[in-house]
Amino acid sequence: MxxxxxxxxxxxxxxxxxxxxxxxxxxxxxxxxxxxxxxxxxxxxxxxxxxxxxxxxxxxxxxxxxxxxxxxxxxxxxxxxxxxxxxxxxxxxxxxxxxxxxxxxxxxxxxxxxxxxxxxxxxxxxxxxxxxxxxAKGVQLFQRWGEMKQLSKMELIKSLTKLENQLASIRFPAYGSLLILRGPSCERAYMLQISDNSMDVDKGPWSSISAFGKAIANTQISKISHELQTQLGMFYHGTSAEQIALLRDAIQIMELLDRHPILSRHSQPILWHSDLHMGNIFVSPDEQSRIVSFIDWQSISILPAFLQEKWPIFLKPPSNYAEGYVLPKLPDDFENLDSDDKALAMLEWNQTRVAKAYELANFEENRPAYDAMNIPRVFKEFFVRCSEVSEYGVIPLRTCLIEIFQSWVSLGFTGSCPYSFSDAEIQENELRFQDYHAWHAVQELAKTCLDADADGWISPELDFEEKQRQNKELLGLFIERMEGEKRQMRRRRCGHSRMYYRNIRS
Structure with a gap:
């Protein structure tokens, strides 16, 4: 703050x-x-x-x-x-x-x-x-992190995982708010934010992972049915009927999860701090590796372990991170890099070291969290994408459903998948996903270039008018890029159509 x-x-x-x-x-x-x-x-x-x-x-x-x-x-x-x-x-x-x-x-x-x-x-x-x-006692971690020695950082990380283990070890009877016997969940991501309290939406508590998952999907269906979508992004969202049909497919998967061999081991209801950054951790000014306070517990709920447990923001690994007992090292050609590339390599190496310290400390001190963080990525994506259909449309959730359909047996499911996708539907989704991915990449680029967050917030220390100009410039570049990609796509589709016509004629 x-x-x-x-x-x-x-x-x-x-x-x-x-x-x-x-x-x-x-x-x-x-x-x-x-x-x-x-x-x-x-x-x-x-x-x-x-x-x-x-x-x-x-x-x-x-x-x-x-x-x-x-x-x-x-x-x-x-x-x-x-x-x-x-x-x-x-x-x-x-x-x-x-x-x-x-x-x-x-x-x-x-x-x-x-x-x-x-x-x-x-x-x-x-x-x-x-x-x-x-x-809160102490000083915020971001005020000390840059001057802390590597050993002190390692000690703090190990201490953090021990404290997190205390949260992971507490067993609760259901998912929802800690006021679980008296009220619904306060979790922002999974609630229907509307003023009409008469709307029939299940806000918990939920006694099983299936009930929790179906509540997410049904909340989205209610929101879409009442035309409360907030469409974000310049890509295909699908019709309301298409969105609801896809969510009904998702509900069929949710109904199978209570007996799933992987999720049944990692879906215990736990309490967790879901926004752990250096501003929310306070350390002793005299003993910088000692955590003396955690703040910002608003909207914290009891949720499945595999959805709760995640990398603390300041310890999140870089994109090319190798998990397991792999010693972080600088690039082989580090000495031949110019000064800018050396600085970037050092930055990435240091981030890899603290991420590795958290991963290994988690393995040693908080094994349930370590195991829950390492289940197949698609399961967590599936729940998150179900909760976003009214905002981001059908592409992200359909991509998850396609991956589940294609990897049915290897993901631990038995019997037959309750839905299917044709090769043509999969190919069409892949093309549309390129638009979604490009938009998402531009959003991340814009946040980096503009020093903004997901809401477009600009710090008072920055020149807001200059950031507005840069934002307009980035938007123009994005539109120009999207138009170019659409022209290429139309040419590819026309090429496929002409080939198909020649094959019929022959």
Whole structure:
């Protein structure tokens, strides 16, 4: 989160001021706007914790979506106050975050902030949902990572896997929110974000992987049936009927997963921090390898292990990463590279080393997580793509279904696949997937070139007008490239048609 130390008026406390958005900026700002009673929040914050004291100053902190306030008090103590504008369901998201923090503190050794006061009722004196909690101890890892010695990094990574193992070892009876006996899941990726509460959508809890998977697909069907799609990307999405038919094929696979020999071993319900980056990990300033706090537990749910367990963002391996006991090394021709290529090679080598340290530490300290991370990739893709049909259309999910169809036996299924694809359908999907892949590649390139995220967020430290110009230039290049590829595709198709016509004539 970015700390704002300049003097601001009350209205700026409510608004999002941490940068701009290249895409749909007004809507993005409205989503992050939260109005509340400042004096009431100060009263709650003054009374919070073991050493209550009057508030003397408020410092605003903002991340990509949420905002928080560092509350300074007369006796020198500080607390964090979060007036919540949730991206998940009202009331449940705040209550779930509090429940997760309290559960972790009571049942594990993971260091998390203590919750002092909270409310999920917007009729409270603050006039907004809020949480007041202990300020995280230590300093954020990104402030120390660059200066840490390799040995300290290895020690921190091993410590991290031991702490994660504590989460992976807790067994829960079902998937959903930690408030599992009282409410539905707060997981953003798998919920139907609509205002019509009368719509019949299964929001959990779910007692089996099949029930959970079918709920994802049926949520998408409901969204498409009520014309709530948000089509992203310049590629083929398919008709609503085509999308629903594909999701019904997916449901047939979901129904088989409870007895699947691979997933049945790696689908235990677990709690996991799904956004572990260096801003969410705090370390001791005097002992940099010692983790002293984890923050940002909003919208965390209990989900299948193979969907939960993943590489922490800052330890994610490079694209050419070799798994297993393979010693990371520099390229054989490293000494012959120019200075720029040497710098890139060193950067990749260092990233490979920390990724390898996490992989091996996971194998030694958290074997269930290691095994779950290494199941066939298509299973995780299948669940993710099912949840995205209303946004990205049929191509990603159909590609997964085709892979399952073609690899039916080797993926551990028995009997016959409940659906099929003809050679012509597979070939057509491959052509359409090229458009989807090209769009996705351009999105990744744009994020890199523009220093933006998936929402098009631009840091306030950057020149927003220049980024707008660069974005327009990239869009023009993409359209030009797509038009060129479509012309080539039409020529190839015309060539196939002429050949087919000659074969009939002969």
């Amino acid at each position: 970015r700390l704002c130390r300049k003097s601001i008026d009350r209205e700026e406390l409510f608004a999002y001021t941490n940068g701009h958005f290249l895409i749909d900026e007004q809507r993005q700002l409205e989503l992050r706007y939260v109005k509340f009673d400042v004096d009431a929040l100060c009263d709650v914050s003054a009374a919070a914790g073991p050493e209550p004291s009057p508030v003397t100053a408020i410092e605003k902190m903002e991340g990509g979506f949420a905002k928080a306030f560092l509350i300074k008090r007369k006796n020198g103590t500080e607390v964090i106050a979060k007036p919540c504008r949730n991206v998940g369901p009202p009331k449940l998201t705040t209550a779930s975050e509090v429940a997760v923090l309290q559960y972790i503190k009571q049942n594990t050794d993971l260091p998390v902030p203590s919750v002092y006061s909270w409310s999920s009722d917007i009729l409270n004196p603050v006039r907004a949902e809020y949480i007041v909690m202990e300020k």
